[in-house]
Amino acid sequence: DTAVSQTPKYLVTQMGNDKSIKCEQNLGHDTMYWYKQDSKKFLKIMFSYNNKELIINETVPNRFSPKSPDKAHLNLHINSLELGDSAVYFCASSHGDRGGEQYFGPGTRLTVT
């Protein structure tokens, strides 16, 4: 009965590869987010979707492409991985316009070698 789940939890890959991270929420929320947390714990918003529509798109390399097949799922695809992409990626969800009241997934630790 996990509220926000992410797969995989750990991802180790080589530079230049393409990888995807999946996120699902069962809270009935209509808004989902991707965050990147660097080694210093700084948390930065990357994308946000509301009812499958992109509403926040921060300055992120276009190697990162989110996809929302429905409002319960938000996936993140990363092309041509670079060393600097190594971080923990968090998915989160919220209801309507209560955007700050977010529920986070457990994170995916991506290591690019």
Place this chain on the structure above:
Amino acid sequence: AQSVTQPDIHITVSEGASLELRCNYSYGATPYLFWYVQSPGQGLQLLLKYFSGDTLVQGIKGFEAEFKRSQSSFNLRKPSVHWSDAAEYFCAVGAAGGYQKVTFGTGTKLQVIP
């Protein structure tokens, strides 16, 4: 642009002692304010939130925070810290309404010593 400052990177307190974590925000209108906690290897969990009304808000795990508009602050407090409170704490600010982004502070790492 909205911003959040958490001036203390690392705080150490003894178990049973009181705790106050500082947060200052910058926002042009009425903000929504939040405190989140992140235990090692975990995602963030919402501790409490302020939208409007009473400026002293209660949260989970015995935490409270006070919104002071004149000081642009939203400090987190707990009267008696438990060893399990050791974690990273994030203050965040968002717009009052609408699908606006939330800006997180850089976090304060709390260490609890026996």
